[in-house]
Amino acid sequence: MNIFEQIVRETGDCRGTAVIDRGETYSYPELLEEVRLFASVLRTNGVRPLARVGILADDSYEYIVISLAVLSLNAAIVPLSTRASAEELEAMPAGVGLNVLICSSSRRKENDLSLPVPGRFKERFFLRVLDEIIVPIPLPEGKIPAFIRFSSGTTGASKGVVLSHQSVLERTSACTGLGVVRGEHVLWVLDMAFHFVVTILLFLRKGAAIVICGQPIEQGMAAAVRAFPIRLLYATPYHYRLMTHSPEFTPDSLKQVRLAISTAMKLEPTDADMFRKKFSLPLSQAYGIIEVGLPCINSTEHPEKAASAGKLQDAYRIRIDSPDAEGHGDILIQGPGMFDAYLTPFRTREEACPGGWFRTGDIGFLDEERFLFIVGRSKNVINFAGMKIFPYEVETILNEHEFVGESRVSGIAMPGFGEIPAAEIVPSADLPPDWREQLRKYCFARLAPYKVPKQFRIVRELPRTASGKLRRNG
Numbered sequence: 317m318n319i320f321e322q323i324v325r326e327t328g329d330c331r332g333t334a335v336i337d338r339g340e341t342y343s344y345p346e347l348l349e350e351v352r353l354f355a356s357v358l359r360t361n362g363v364r365p366l367a368r369v370g371i372l373a374d375d376s377y378e379y380i381v382i383s384l385a386v387l388s389l390n391a392a393i394v395p396l397s398t399r400a401s402a403e404e405l406e407a408m409p410a411g412v413g414l415n416v417l418i419c420s421s422s423r424r425k426e427n428d429l430s431l432p433v434p435g436r437f438k439e440r441f442f443l444r445v446l447d448e449i450i451v452p453i454p455l456p457e458g459k460i461p462a463f464i465r466f467s468s469g470t471t472g473a474s475k476g477v478v479l480s481h482q483s484v485l486e487r488t489s490a491c492t493g494l495g496v497v498r499g500e501h502v503l504w505v506l507d508m509a510f511h512f513v514v515t516i517l518l519f520l521r522k523g524a525a526i527v528i529c530g531q532p533i534e535q536g537m538a539a540a541v542r543a544f545p546i547r548l549l550y551a552t553p554y555h556y557r558l559m560t561h562s563p564e565f566t567p568d569s570l571k572q573v574r575l576a577i578s579t580a581m582k583l584e585p586t587d588a589d590m591f592r593k594k595f596s597l598p599l600s601q602a603y604g605i606i607e608v609g610l611p612c613i614n615s616t617e618h619p620e621k622a623a624s625a626g627k628l629q630d631a632y633r634i635r636i637d638s639p640d641a642e643g644h645g646d647i648l649i650q651g652p653g654m655f656d657a658y659l660t661p662f663r664t665r666e667e668a669c670p671g672g673w674f675r676t677g678d679i680g681f682l683d684e685e686r687f688l689f690i691v692g693r694s695k696n697v698i699n700f701a702g703m704k705i706f707p708y709e710v711e712t713i714l715n716e717h718e719f720v721g722e723s724r725v726s727g728i729a730m731p732g733f734g735e736i737p738a739a740e741i742v743p744s745a746d747l748p749p750d751w752r753e754q755l756r757k758y759c760f761a762r763l764a765p766y767k768v769p770k771q772f773r774i775v776r777e778l779p780r781t782a783s784g785k786l787r788r789n790g
Contacts (some may be wrong), residue, residue, distance in 0.1 A: 476659030487609035487653025
């Protein structure tokens with residue numbers, strides 16, 4: 317079972333566009349042929365089955381070809397984000413046991429081998445041999461690793477998540493809620509290092525056209541929706557915020573779009589409301605987890621459900637464990653295509669998921685229509701005098717205030733109370749002298765008194781992971 321071979325079977329008769337990038341259009345026959353050519357180059361240069369192959373490059377048509385070529389050889393992709401810190405990029409190859417690194421020209425080192433590339437590549441790529449000894453990953457039932465992906469590290473060190481070809485096929489097959497069809501154009505603005513597994517491979521399996529956004533991002537998105545019949549938007553709240561406030565986008569700019577999905581980080585209801593008012597298009601969330609896939613999609617047009625992660629896709633099951641009086645509890649999910657193992661320390665899915673249930677680390681509840689609402693992370697819950705405070709809930713209120721660009725709420729140890737909530741604020745404009753008092757009054761009117769931050773601090777920016785998620789302290 318090989319994901320590239322499955323893509324070939326499903327798109328072998330497709331003559332349409334596969335990728336649009338930097339003014340060039342690449343058809344499915346061209347894409348598949350260049351994958352085969354580059355796979356031959358890699359094989360000639362020592363890339364063998366079960367090798368762990370790092371890819372360090374910016375999003376591009378070439379990135380897709382290289383990734384598919386590695387997969388076609390039954391080697392495992394280890395995506396390295398160009399947005400990661402220098403320290404992370406130095407430490408990760410050894411931590412994951414990389415055998416080979418493929419990098420773009422801007423990331424090459426002196427002794428890296430220049431690779432012959434297919435004719436339509438716009439830049440050169442280089443190969444760095446790191447370890448010639450291949451150590452197979454002992455997945456159950458002889459499954460072949462396809463991806464080793466690191467979690468986003470929102471609360472500290474990340475761990476390698478291993479996905480087999482079979483798991484990737486199962487989770488992309490289970491993702492029916494996006495409704496992707498052959499020939500439709502999808503705008504790509506995310507980091508392939510974090511989102512290749514479900515979305516890029518799903519789009520290719522369905523025969524869609526992936527339009528890679530140019531830079532700078534605001535002008536690139538606007539140019540793409542003007543030039544191509546974009547039908548699906550799959551982006552972060554940051555991208556949708558740009559669209560909402562940018563003069564580059566008029567109210568009818570997105571009239572051809574059938575679905576706008578927000579992912580990777582929490583969508584604020586105010587952002588969803590402003591987007592809907594400008595474009596007359598609902599903006600909804602998708603709940604993606606590297607260990608599970610994309611179990612929830614919110615495709616409802618009802619504004620009151622905008623804060624929800626949506627309903628489960630048909631193939632998945634959900635359980636709220638140990639709910640409190642408000643029904644808030646730990647979210648557990650079960651379904652096809654779940655991860656096969658953690659790499660460090662090595663644990664199989666069966667060992668990590670008792671009874672087949674994956675404990676997400678999120679806390680949430682299901683409403684009467686079984687829409688899932690996420691209220692926080694179990695590791696980040698603030699315990700104030702025996703009462704639980706969810707940072708997401710407080711941040712949502714703070715972020716609605718005109719003074720606040722964004723915020724982060726954390727717990728500070730306080731004898732006698734356990735922890736008290738404290739807020740870091742990135743201001744949206746110049747603040748008046750009494751800004752703290754105004755924010756406190758605003759919060760007291762909308763939150764239970766114990767949830768109101770006891771301290772407010774101005775910061776220039778909030779720390780984020782390489783994937784753009786807010787980095788938490790806990």
